Amino acid sequence: MNHIQALQQFEALIQAPTPDALHAQLTDVVQNLGFEHYLCGLSANLNLPDPKVFALNGVSQAWWDHYQTRSCLAVDPTVRMLLREQRVIPLPWWDIRCINPSEKQFMGEAVDHGLNSGVSFSLNARHEVGVFSLILKHQPRQLRRHVSHAIPLGNLLAAYVQEAARRLMDNQGNPGSKLTRREKECLLWAASGKTAWESSVILNISERTVVFHLTNAARKLGVSNRRQAIARAIVEGLIRP
Amino acid sequence: MNHIQALQQFEALIQAPTPDALHAQLTDVVQNLGFEHYLCGLSANLNLPDPKVFALNGVSQAWWDHYQTRSCLAVDPTVRMLLREQRVIPLPWWDIRCINPSEKQFMGEAVDHGLNSGVSFSLNARHEVGVFSLILKHQPRQLRRHVSHAIPLGNLLAAYVQEAARRLMDNQGNPGSKLTRREKECLLWAASGKTAWESSVILNISERTVVFHLTNAARKLGVSNRRQAIARAIVEGLIRP
DNA sequence: CGTCAACCTGTAAGAACGGACAGCTTATCC
């Protein structure tokens, strides 16, 4: 498959109307790249009680169930290196260094489930993070050559998958707009260290009204006080101090 | 240049000890990809009073001066589409749609300075954003074919440049370490809505000590109260609620 | 052994917050 054809196939991904359609197209693309499976986990507003999680599963159901029920996110070394350590360049699996027995065990279990080798890419945007992996079930003759050759297009594919996933997620409703303009303004000034009285002077409204908006904002954000509301609004990208 | 060679050249970039060395290597890599210039702007902690900005300039000094003195960030359509609109897939310049006269004028000025065509890539990580562009001074015979062909490796190159830039920035001093472990812990619980008393129970220290750490953290962050300290710590990536 | 940094603790007074009470205006939509 040459580059131009691949690009056209990638462009088609972001038009996918449903996750199922995306999965079908992606399975095809991944096989054209010389891989058997893929795995995509994307989370907007990570570490929140209600993260929007988008997962596409191109591997065996057994492995996926195992991953979820055992909360393998904490022991998955690709997640650690790409998300927590913020590695932005591709991660071929032979570069993975396990830092504790749990990670080692996890990788062993992956091999047992047929995830023999592969390469993982980091998905990053302002308020979302994720991992996209291309996976080989069987080890080919020249593993490193095979994988390395696919890295440039794989890296590009990761970006397209992220774009496609976001479009699908956006269609499912946008909680960012749940705050009114005033509520965001009050939160913004509160995040800048202003008291309710100071904000009232700035916004030319009464102190009581500032308190009113902050209270409402906190309620909408599902938290119980002002500090937490500020933290949540920043993490969700609703305000930019 | 085949993929494997390119990958080796990319790997070498992240070892660059200084911005000048990176620039020299990058100039070579970019020309191998068939482009004349590059432009890289990366900003950590955007929208803060003291953002860490990293810029590498592979274009004419005149254009760079013009870009900076006229604060073209606000009218650069690549910045709008890649950063504000969060487009994560590559942006060939023929896909740029100017949405106002200022942007149109900006693109005209770019052409006047010899930035004829190119492709821009988005650089994204949790607390940094940027744009990396590959630029053609002269329009080749088959422009679209030429640029499209370079997109996969260009996209990968962008990730390596981002990684290299971060390593250089980290070497220049890391303000994230200015908070002690306890101060970050107290901030984290405060951001979760816990009062000083509640945090004291969690951390098994006295309420007074929690207040002490929060006060110190606020002072170190250059702010005057707890709310602002929480906001700043989150934006700077020191804590993750 | 002195010094330093990080950590820990206490009291007290005034300012700010949180929650509950009750009620207004304005614009939009059916």
Added chain:
DNA sequence: GGATAAGCTGTCCGTTCTTACAGGTTGACG
């Protein structure tokens, strides 16, 4: 015209924060 949503305003009271005062402990380093 009635209903609804967004915005706005006031008082009261208990809780929490902020800032000031004045200390002690522990471990690393020269």
